Amino acid sequence: MKHPLPARPRHIAVLRLSALGDVCNLVPTLRALQRQWPDVRITWIIGKAEHSxxxxxxxxEFVVYDKSTGLAGMRQLWRELAGTRFDVLLHMQQALRASVLSLGLKADVRVGYDKARAKDAQHWFTHRQLEAHPHAHVLESFMDFARLLGVENLTPEWEMPVPNSAVEEASALTGDVPYLLMSPCANPRLRNFRNWSAEGYAAVSEHAWHQYGLKTVLSGGGSTQEREMGERIRSLTxxxxxxxxxxxxxxxxxxALIARAKGVVAPDSGPVHMANALGTPVVGLYATTNPDRAAPYRWRDFVVNRYPEAVRTYLHKEPEEITWGQRVRHPDAMSLIRTDDVIQRLDALLTRTSESQDREMPDEA
Structure with missing residues (x-):
């Protein structure tokens, strides 16, 4: 017998710790829940960086779990929520760590992914599973949780908060100059292989300047890999x-920098989804991950997509022969992206957004 779902939940727990791009894609699900039940209380258990x-x-309401604290951090979180019982827990993190964390939370019903999408045996930790949804985009997979609860309006909305202090921080870095933002590196994890070439980024930067008068803002974390990439791009422009x-x-x-940019160019990483959430035009660079699953949702038509070619070249299979979302973990895969591909997409993107702005301008009296 299936556990019954609440007809009108009063308090919903959301368990999703990471990552930056994923939490941006999750926000529309929360907005859908809030539209359906304006008085609902939502508590999101989230990672430290994602909360910032x-x-x-x-x-x-956010409850922060710093994964570096391990079991001690879990116990502290369990103590913090010991007096709270949720009508429903939406278990949106497909990782054993998160499933163990969920055991210390009190909920009438726990909802997780269907077996096809669940990882690390997540379905063992939940009462109800989503309906099957083959070949879903990440954002749509999150929205399936709202759909299961009976939410009717699933239109994606974000309303991301950008405080004045962040706007001032961005303004101090760039002044009033128009710019293209590039975040050249994805998270420097082992065997990530999502980064394009410094030569390619440099050529696109030169094109943005000569064709549109846009400077290029290089963003990223402080890792050695990212700093070296920035230095290499600067040396070529x-x-x-x-x-x-x-x-x-x-x-x-x-x-705030992304919100002020004329456009963003980046591989599959947090900044493309941050741009998507803010409505900033973005060209995503995809070869090692499937853009049908993970592209910036509102700008999917402007992705540079070399994933099918990478699957054929490095996995020696057709895309339809591999599992949905399988990555191409080969260091040369992103080299399949050509500079002309990126420039063509950027031109199309900036032309479209310029035309849209022109249509929105009021006629002169």
Missing amino acids: LLAGLSGV RQDIIIDVIGGTSLKGLL
Whole structure:
């Protein structure tokens, strides 16, 4: 017998700890829940860095779990929530760590992914599973939780908070110059292989300057890999068209930089989904991950997609022969992306957004 779902939940727990791009894609699900039940209380159990990005999200209470604290941190979180019982727990993190964390939370019903999408035996830790949804985008997978609860309006909305302090941080770095933002590196995890070439980024920066008068802001974390990438790009371009802020911003500051940018160019990483959430035009660079699953949702038509070619070249299979979401973990896969591909997508993107702005301008009296 299936556990019954609440007809009108009063208090919903959301368990999703990471990552930056994923939590951006989850926000529309919360907005859908809030539209359906304006008085619902939502408590989001979230990672430390992800909280620093989303702090201030309207109508959401955050409980932060720092995964570096391990079991001790879990116990502290369990103590913090010991007196709270949720009508429903939405278990949106497919990881054993998160499933163990969920055991210390009190909920009438626990909802997780269907077996096809669940990882690390997540379905063992939940009462109810989502309906099957083959080939779903990440954002749509999250929205399936709202759909299961009976939410009717599933239109994606974000309303991401960008505080004045972040706007001032961004303004101090860039002044009033128009710019293209590039975040050249994905998270420097083992065997990630999502980074494009410094030569490619440099050529796109030169094109943005000569064709549109846009400087390029380089963003990223402070890792050695990211700093070296920034230095390499600068060495290949005119120094006066690059503003290098790699390792020099807060996450909210980066959010403000993205909000002010004319466009964003980046591989599959947090910044493409941050741009998507803010409505900033973005060209995503995809070869090692499937853009049908993980592209910036509102800008999927402007992705540079070399994933099918990478699957054929490095996995020696057709895309339909592999599991949904399988990554191509080969260091040369991103080299399949050509500079002309990126420039063509960027031109199309900036032309479209310019035309849209022209249509929105009122006629002169």
